[in-house]
Every structure is written in structure tokens, then in C-alpha cells.
Amino acid sequence: MSAHCEVTGRQPSFGNSVSHSHRRTRRRWNPNIQHKTYYLPSEGRRIRLRVSAKGIKVIDRDGIEAVVARLRAQGHKL
Numbered sequence: 001m002s003a004h005c006e007v008t009g010r011q012p013s014f015g016n017s018v019s020h021s022h023r024r025t026r027r028r029w030n031p032n033i034q035h036k037t038y039y040l041p042s043e044g045r046r047i048r049l050r051v052s053a054k055g056i057k058v059i060d061r062d063g064i065e066a067v068v069a070r071l072r073a074q075g076h077k078l
Contacts, residue, residue: 003030006076007055007067038064047078 003012010031017027032053039046042065051059059067068078 003033004050005031005033005052005055006049006071007051007058010052010054040064040068049078 004010012028012030014026014028016024018024033050034053034056035048036051036056037046037048038059047068049055071078
């Protein structure tokens with residue numbers, strides 16, 4: 001689970017790499033995973049999350065408190 005977003009759940013996807021001669025070999029597309037530190041004002045501490053670029057946008061849109069509450073409801077330990 002190295003390339004896994006904690007917020008959106010995005011994981012690598014798999015497919016074929018097609019060369020000029022149309023020869024196919026397997027490849028994978030990794031999500032854009034970043035290590036981000038967020039401050040939780042309600043707890044007075046910082047948490048470190050592994051989030052994708054889309055996950056960062058979700059946190060910006062909904063707020064870190066709402067995202068952490070959603071993660072804890074799903075059973076994640078933060």
C-alpha cells in the first residue's frame with residue numbers, strides 16, 4: 001500500500017504500455033501521493049497524512065476537521 005491516498009482511497013491503476021510496433025507490456029499509473037502535515041485546532045496538534053493531489057483539493061474544499069471526522073468514522077486511527 002505504498003501508493004495509497006488516505007483521503008480519497010486512490011490506488012495505482014494498471015494497463016498496457018503500447019510501443020510504436022504495437023507491442024504491449026504491462027505498466028502501472030501511480031497516484032500523485034504527497035506527505036502533508038495539517039494542524040488540527042480542535043486537538044491542538046498536527047497530523048501527517050499521505051494524500052493525493054485530489055485529496056489535497058478535498059481537504060481545501062471541506063476543511064481538515066470534516067475530513068478527519070470522516071476518516072475516524074471509517075475506522076482510521078490518526
